[in-house]
Amino acid sequence: xxxxxxxxxxxxxxxxxxxVIKPDEFAGLTIDEIESLKxxxxxxxxxxxxxxxxxxxxxxxxxxxEIRIAGDVPNVKYIGHAMTAGRIVIEGDxxxxxxxEMEGGELIVKGDADSWVGREMKGGKLIVExxxxxxxxxxxxxxxxxxxxxxxIVKGDAGNEIGEWMADGEIIIEGSVxxxxxxxxxxxxxIVKGDADxxxxxEMEGGEIIIMGRAEDVLPGFKxxxxxxxxxxxxxxxxxxxxxxxxxxxxxxxxxxxxxxxRP
Amino acid sequence: MAKEMxxxxxxxxDPLNDVEGEIMDIGIKDGKIVDPSxxxxxxxxxxxxxGRLTMxxxxxxxxxxxxxxxxxxxxxxxxxxxRFAVAAKKLGHRxxxxxxxxxxxxTGYMYAQMGYTTVMEAATPPLLTRHTHExxxxxxxxxEGAYTLMxxxxxxxxxxKEGELEKAAAYAAWLLRATxxxxxxxxxxxxxxxxxxxxxxxxxxxxxxxxEITPAEIYENYVKINEMLGxxxxxxxxxxxxxxxGNYELTLETWDVIKNAGVEPxxxxxxxxxxxxxxxxxxxxxGGDSWPTFESMAExxxxxxxxxxxxxxxxxxxxxxxxxxxxxxxxxxxxxxELTGFKWANYDVELETGSGxxxxxxxxxxxxxxVQWAIGLEIALLTENPWQVVxxxxxxxxxxxxxxxxxxxxxxxEEYRNQWIERVHPWVGQRAVIxxxxxxxxxxxxxxxxxxxxxxxLGLEDRIGHLGEGAYAHVAIYDIKPxxxxxxRDYAEVEKAFEQAWLVVKDGEIVVQEGTVxxxxxxxxxxxxxxxxxxxxxxxxxxxxTKFRRYYSVNMGNYEVQDVYLPREERIExxxxxxxx
Numbered sequence: 001x002x003x004x005x006x007x008x009x010x011x012x013x014x015x016x017x018x019x020v021i022k023p024d025e026f027a028g029l030t031i032d033e034i035e036s037l038k039x040x041x042x043x044x045x046x047x048x049x050x051x052x053x054x055x056x057x058x059x060x061x062x063x064x065x066e067i068r069i070a071g072d073v074p075n076v077k078y079i080g081h082a083m084t085a086g087r088i089v090i091e092g093d094x095x096x097x098x099x100x101e102m103e104g105g106e107l108i109v110k111g112d113a114d115s116w117v118g119r120e121m122k123g124g125k126l127i128v129e130x131x132x133x134x135x136x137x138x139x140x141x142x143x144x145x146x147x148x149x150x151x152x153i154v155k156g157d158a159g160n161e162i163g164e165w166m167a168d169g170e171i172i173i174e175g176s177v178x179x180x181x182x183x184x185x186x187x188x189x190x191i192v193k194g195d196a197d198x199x200x201x202x203e204m205e206g207g208e209i210i211i212m213g214r215a216e217d218v219l220p221g222f223k224x225x226x227x228x229x230x231x232x233x234x235x236x237x238x239x240x241x242x243x244x245x246x247x248x249x250x251x252x253x254x255x256x257x258x259x260x261x262x263r264p
Numbered sequence: 265m266a267k268e269m270x271x272x273x274x275x276x277x278d279p280l281n282d283v284e285g286e287i288m289d290i291g292i293k294d295g296k297i298v299d300p301s302x303x304x305x306x307x308x309x310x311x312x313x314x315g316r317l318t319m320x321x322x323x324x325x326x327x328x329x330x331x332x333x334x335x336x337x338x339x340x341x342x343x344x345x346x347r348f349a350v351a352a353k354k355l356g357h358r359x360x361x362x363x364x365x366x367x368x369x370x371t372g373y374m375y376a377q378m379g380y381t382t383v384m385e386a387a388t389p390p391l392l393t394r395h396t397h398e399x400x401x402x403x404x405x406x407x408e409g410a411y412t413l414m415x416x417x418x419x420x421x422x423x424x425k426e427g428e429l430e431k432a433a434a435y436a437a438w439l440l441r442a443t444x445x446x447x448x449x450x451x452x453x454x455x456x457x458x459x460x461x462x463x464x465x466x467x468x469x470x471x472x473x474x475x476e477i478t479p480a481e482i483y484e485n486y487v488k489i490n491e492m493l494g495x496x497x498x499x500x501x502x503x504x505x506x507x508x509x510g511n512y513e514l515t516l517e518t519w520d521v522i523k524n525a526g527v528e529p530x531x532x533x534x535x536x537x538x539x540x541x542x543x544x545x546x547x548x549x550x551g552g553d554s555w556p557t558f559e560s561m562a563e564x565x566x567x568x569x570x571x572x573x574x575x576x577x578x579x580x581x582x583x584x585x586x587x588x589x590x591x592x593x594x595x596x597x598x599x600x601x602e603l604t605g606f607k608w609a610n611y612d613v614e615l616e617t618g619s620g621x622x623x624x625x626x627x628x629x630x631x632x633x634x635v636q637w638a639i640g641l642e643i644a645l646l647t648e649n650p651w652q653v654v655x656x657x658x659x660x661x662x663x664x665x666x667x668x669x670x671x672x673x674x675x676x677x678e679e680y681r682n683q684w685i686e687r688v689h690p691w692v693g694q695r696a697v698i699x700x701x702x703x704x705x706x707x708x709x710x711x712x713x714x715x716x717x718x719x720x721x722l723g724l725e726d727r728i729g730h731l732g733e734g735a736y737a738h739v740a741i742y743d744i745k746p747x748x749x750x751x752x753r754d755y756a757e758v759e760k761a762f763e764q765a766w767l768v769v770k771d772g773e774i775v776v777q778e779g780t781v782x783x784x785x786x787x788x789x790x791x792x793x794x795x796x797x798x799x800x801x802x803x804x805x806x807x808x809x810t811k812f813r814r815y816y817s818v819n820m821g822n823y824e825v826q827d828v829y830l831p832r833e834e835r836i837e838x839x840x841x842x843x844x845x
Contacts, residue, residue, distance in 0.1 A: 143343035144606065 001087070004034065004056035006048075007070040014042040015095070016051060019078035021069075023062035023086025023105065030058060062086040062105070069094075074114060080107045083124070096133070099126045102150060115159065121150040121169060128152075134159035134178065137171045147171075147188065160197075163190045166207060182209040185252060191233065203243050204252030210237065215256045221245035222254055224264050230255050238263065268293050268308035269772060270300060271739065274318035275746050277711040280720070280730035284708050285746055287315060292737040295772040299733055309774075315745045316766055319711045320731050321381030321738025322668075325718040326500075326543045326578050327659040328590055329371050330385045330399035330408065332392045333619045336609045337365040337588045337660070341623060344588060356404065356781035364587040364660040372404035373781045374666050379740025379765040382407045382719075382728050386500075386543065386658070387451060387592050389413050389613040391818070393443040397829040400789055405775050407728075407834075409790035411500055412445030413592050415453040415482060418615040419811055421475045424485045430844050433489040434804045437794035437840065442824040444791040444833070446722075448490050451502040451592040453482040456618045459594035465504055468517055479504055483518060484525045487539055493794050493840045494532035496723025498576075499540045506547045506596050512561035515548040516568055519575050529574075532838045534723030537573055537651075541721055544580025544658035546640040558632050559695035560639045566646030569653075576721050577647070578654035581640030581671050583663025584633065584688070586625045591661065594618035615815055626663070634689035636662075638696035644675055645703045650712040651720070669762030672714070675705040677755035704752050724790070737772040740765050788834040795839045 004026060020037040029037075035049025048054065059065050062085040069079070072092030080088045082101040090098070093111035100119040108127045109117070115133030118126045120140060132154045138161060139146035146165030157175035161183050168188040173181075176194030185204040192200075195213035202219055210233055222242030230237055237255035244250055269292040276283050276290070291300035328334050338345065341364075349361035350370050355377075360370030375383055388396040388410040400408045414420060414436060423432035436448060454465040454472040461473050468480040483501070490499045503518045505511040522540045529539055542548065551561040569575060589600055594610060597620020601608035609621040626633040640662065647653050655672065659665035674681050678701075685692055685699055693699055705713075719729020727736050744761035751758045764779030775783045805820075812820040827833065 140346065141342040142340065 001064055001066050002057040002059040003066045003068055004031075004054065004058060005068045005070050006052040006054055008052055008073055008076075011072070012041065012051070012075040014075070016041045016076045017078055018048070018076050019081035020048065021067060021076075021079045022081065022083035022088065023065035023067060024082075024084055026058060026065055026067065027062040028058075028060045031055065034058070072111060074112075083107065093130070099124075102126060112156070113154075118147070118150070118152040118171075121147045121152065123149045125150065126152045128154045128156070131156035131175065132158040134161055135164060136162040136173070137166060137169065138162060138164035139166075144184070146184075146186065157194065163188070166190070176213065182207065185209065201240075201243055201252055201254040203246050204254070205243070205246050205250045206252055208253045208255065210255045212257050214260045218254065218256070218264065219243055219245070227258050228255075235259060267772070268303050269737070269769065270303045270305055270308045270310045271318070271741070271769075272310060272312045273315055274313040274741065275315050276318045276731060277707045278320060278731045279708055279712045279716040280725055281732045283731070290318070290731060290739060292739075292769065292772045295737050297731055297733055297735045297737050311767065313741050313767075315747065317707065317742040317744050317746050317761070318731075319379070319740050320715045320719075320729055320735065321740050321768065321770065322375075322379050322714050323718040323722070323729050324375070324380055324383040324656065324659075324665065325541070325654045325721060326386045326656050327383055327665055328386050328661070329383055329659065330368065330403060331388050331396035331410070333387070333590045333592075333611070333621055334365060334399070335395070336611070337590050337621050338362060338367065340607065340609055340621065341365060341588055344623070356784055364585070364664050368399050368402040369404060372406050372784070372787075376405045376768055376770070376776050376781055377764055377779055378666065378668060378762060379742065379768050379776075381405070381738040381740075381768070381770050384408065384446065384722070385410045387411055387413050387449055388443060388445065389592065389617045389619065390439055390443045390445075391613050391616055391816075391823070393445070393825050394829060397444060397789065397825055400787075401829065401831055403787065404784040405770055405781070405787055407788040407790065409446035410443065411447040411449035412440055412443045413449050413451060413617040414439065415450035415486065416455075416457040416592075416617050418457075418475075418815070419808065421457075421472065421477055421482075424481065425475060425477050429485060429488060429492070430800060431804050431807070432485065433492045433840070433844055434796040434800045435808070436489050437493055437796045438801065438804060438808075440792050440794060444789065444825050444830055446790050446792055447497045447500045448486060448495065449500050450483070450486060451617070452504050452506065452596065453486075454479045455504050456592055456594045459598075459618055460612055464595040467514065468504070468521060479518075480521050483521045487522050487525045488527055491527045491530045491539070492843055494530050494838060494843065495792055495794070496531050496533040496536070496836060496838075497541070497721065498529065498536060498538050501540050501542050502544065502591070502593065503542065503548050506591075506593055507550070507599075509550050509552040509554055509558045512549050512551060512564055515542070515545070516564065519568060519572070523572065523574050531723050532840075533836060534720065534725055536721055536723050538576040538721060539574040541576045541578070543578050544656065544662065545577040545643055546580040546582060546636060546662060547658070549639050549643060555632055558635060560635055560642060560697065562639045562642035562646055563697060565643055569647045570649070573649075573652070576652045576654070576717070577643070578656035578658075578718075579640045579644055579671070580656055580658035580662045581644070582626050582633065582636040583657055583667040583670065584626045584628050584637055585663045585667065586623070587660045587663055588621065589624045589661045590619065590621040592617045592619045594620050596620070597622050600624065614817060615811065628688045631689040631691035634692045635695050637684075637688060638692045638698040641671070641674055641681065642696060642698050642701065644705075644713070645698075645701045650705075650709045651717045653713050654718045654721070655713050666763070668714070669759045672705070672710055672762050673751070673755040673759035676710065676751035676758055677753070678702050678704055679752060680755035707746055707751075737769055739767075739769040741767040743778075786832050788832050789830045790834045790836060791830070792836045792838060795837070795841055797841050797845050800844060
C-alpha cells in the first residue's frame with residue numbers, strides 16, 4: 001500500500017469542505033495533481049495544496065492507497081466522503097460528516113470525530129478511537145432511507161440520535177451514548193457497551209439495539225418480552241419489542257442488560 | 265437595452281393567429297409585438313433565428329410554485345433540497361436548491377430556461393395569501409397569478425344554503441380582491457371542510473358535515489357565481505376522490521353537474537369556451553375498485569371531452585420521479601401518508617380550507633404508478649381537440665415541472681413512448697391503452713397545449729399565448745429547426761431543445777440566452793378586481809364583520825393583502841354591477 005501524507009498547514013478557523021480527500025480521488029494522480037484538487041474554505045475555492053502539505057507515493061488503484069492526515073482537522077468536513085476502497089487514517093480529531101456515504105475501504109480516526117460520522121454509510125469499516133458527536137451512522141436531515149451497511153466502531157462515547165433511520169449494518173459504541181439511540185431504526189444492529197441516555201429505540205420499527213450498561217428510560221411503546229440471551233454478546237438481557245407508537249406490526253428489538261437494569 | 269428588437273427568420277408556430285411553421289420576422293417595440301415594418305432596424309437589436317422553432321412564451325395553467333404549502337414542502341424535505349442545488353451566477357444571479365420543491369429563484373430560472381413566461385400558482389389559502397405573494401415577488405422573470413381557494417369556505421356555503429347567490433358572488437369578488445387572486449379555485453369541494461372533522465365526502469350527494477350542502481350543489485352554484493361575475497377564467501376544479509380507484513365515474517358526474525347548471529360561459533374578458541377547467545385530470549381518471557383492480561379510464565375521459573366542449577383539462581401527467589405531493593385536499597394527503605408511511609404535514613386554515621404535504625416516489629417498477637404514467641399521456645393523445653388540453657404535471661404532485669420537455673417529447677413520438685413502455689411495469693400493457701395509440705403531437709399541437717390554449721382558457725389571449733400585434737413580447741426560440749428534425753424519431757433532440765431554449769424574450773427584453781439566464785426582470789402579478797353593487801357589498805361586509813369577530817383569528821381590517829405585496833400588479837378590472845343588481 002502506498003502512503004500519501006497530508007499535513008494541515010494551520011488550524012482552520014473557517015470550515016473546510018474536502019470530499020476530495022479519499023483514495024478514489026487520489027488514484028492515478030501525481031502529487032502535483034493532488035495538490036491542485038479543489039476544496040472549499042468557507043465560500044472560497046482553494047486548492048488542497050494551499051491548505052495541506054502533500055507528500056508520499058501515489059498509485060493507480062484506490063485499493064493501494066492509504067491517506068494519512070498528520071494532525072488535527074476538527075474543522076475539515078467530508079473526509080472520505082463516499083469512498084469505496086483504500087484506507088484513510090486521521091491521526092488527530094476529524095470534522096463533521098467524516099466517512100459519510102462511505103461504500104468501502106477503511107477509515108480510522110485516532111482522535112475524536114464530530115457529528116454525522118458514517119452518515120448514510122453503505123459499506124466499509126469506520127473506526128473512531130476517541131469520542132464521536134451526534135448522529136453517528138445516521139441519515140441526512142429529513143431523509144428516511146438511512147445507513148445500509150458497513151461497520152462503525154467508536155471506542156469512546158457517542159452523542160444523541162446515533163443510527164437514526166438505520167436500515168442495515170452495525171454500530172458498536174464502546175462507551176456510552178446520548179438520547180434516542182437508534183431513533184426510527186429499521187434494521188441492522190447497534191451495540192452500546194456503556195450506558196444509554198433517555199429513550200433508546202424511539203419509533204424504531206426493526207433492527208436491534210443492545211445496551212450492555214444502564215438505560216435511562218424505556219418508552220411506553222415497548223412491550224416487555226422477558227429475559228433472554230443475545231447472539232454474540234455476553235450476559236442476559238431484558239428484551240423489549242417496539243416501538244408500538246409506529247403501529248402494531250413493529251419488529252424493533254431493544255435489549256437492556258438484566259444485571260444492571262431493573263425488571264420493568 | 266434596446267427598446268426595439270427584430271427577430272428575423274423565425275419558424276413560427278402561433279396557433280391563435282393561424283400561423284403554422286412560417287418563416288417570418290417578429291417585430292418588438294416597447295415590450296409588445298408589432299409589425300416588423302414598424303421596427304427601425306438601425307436602432308433595433310436584430311437577431312437572426314435562422315429558421316429555429318419559435319413560439320410565444322409558455323403558459324403554465326396549474327403549478328404549485330409559491331405559498332405556504334410549497335414552503336412547508338421545502339422546509340420538511342431538506343433531503344429533496346440536496347438533490348439539486350445551483351450556485352449563484354451558475355444559472356442566474358442567485359443561488360437556489362430543491363428538486364421537486366425548488367426555491368423561488370431557481371423556479372423562475374428553470375421555467376424561463378424552458379421558454380415559459382407565465383405560471384399560475386394553483387392554490388392559495390385566502391388567510392395565508394400574503395405568503396403566496398411574497399414568494400411570487402421573490403420569483404424572478406415569471407408573470408404569475410394566484411388561484412384563491414374557495415370550495416370549502418363557510419361563508420360561501422352559508423350564502424348558497426340560504427339561496428343568496430348574489431351575496432355569494434359579491435363575497436367571492438371581495439375575496440378575490442382581498443387575496444389579489446385570479447381564479448375561483450375548487451379543491452375537493454366539501455371534502456376538505458369535512459376533513460376538519462376527520463371525514464371526507466364520497467359522492468356528489470354526500471352532505472358536508474354541519475352545513476348539509478352537497479358537492480353537487482357547491483359546483484352548481486359556484487359555476488353560476490363565476491359566470492355571473494364574468495371572470496376571465498372559469499372555475500378551476502380539483503374534483504372529489506382524487507387518486508381513488510374507480511373515481512372516473514364521479515369525475516364525469518361532476519362534469520355533467522356543471523353542464524346542467526343552466527349557465528353558459530360569459531366572461532367579461534377573453535373568449536374562453538369552457539365552464540370549468542378540470543386540473544390534473546390524470547388523477548381523476550381511474551377505473552377498478554381497489555389497487556389490485558386499478559386500471560386506466562383515459563378512454564372514457566377523452567370520449568366525454570370529444571363530445572362536450574364545456575370542459576377543459578390539464579394533464580397532471582406522472583413523470584415517474586421522486587417528488588412531493590401537496591394539495592388543499594387534506595383527507596387525500598392523510599391517505600397518501602397511510603399508504604406510503606412517509607412523513608406528513610397537515611394544516612387547517614380556519615373557515616376556509618386546509619392542506620397536506622407528503623413525499624411520494626413514483627416508480628416505474630410499481631404497477632399502479634406505471635398505469636398512472638400511461639393515463640396522463642393517453643388523455644392527451646385521445647382527446648381530439650388540443651384546445652381542450654394543457655400539458656402539466658400538477659407540479660410537483662405528479663412530477664417536477666422541468667419534465668415538461670420530456671412529456672412533449674413523449675407526445676411527439678410513439679417510438680419514445682414505446683421505449684418507456686418497455687421500462688415500466690407490464691400492467692401498462694394490460695390495464696392501459698397507451699401501447700395501441702399511434703397519434704403523435706405535431707409542433708402546432710405543442711404550441712396549442714403549452715401556450716395558446718392555456719392563455720385562452722385563462723381569458724388572457726389578448727396579451728399572452730400568441731405572437732400577434734399587441735401581445736406582450738414573450739417569445740421563446742428553441743435550438744431546433746422544424747424542417748430538419750423528425751420529432752417522431754429525433755425525440756432526444758426535441759426534449760433537449762425544449763429544456764434549454766436558445767433565446768427567451770420577456771416583455772421585449774432578452775432573459776435567457778442559450779440556456780442561461782441573462783436578465784431577471786420582476787414579473788407581473790395578475791389579479792381580478794371585480795366591481796359589484798356598493799349596497800350589496802356593504803351587506804356582505806356586515807355579515808363578514810360578524811364572522812370575523814366570531815370565528816377568525818384575525819381582524820377583518822388585517823385580512824386584505826395590501827398593494828405593497830404586489831410590486832408589479834396587473835389588475836384586471838371587471839364590472840359586474842349590472843349583472844348583480
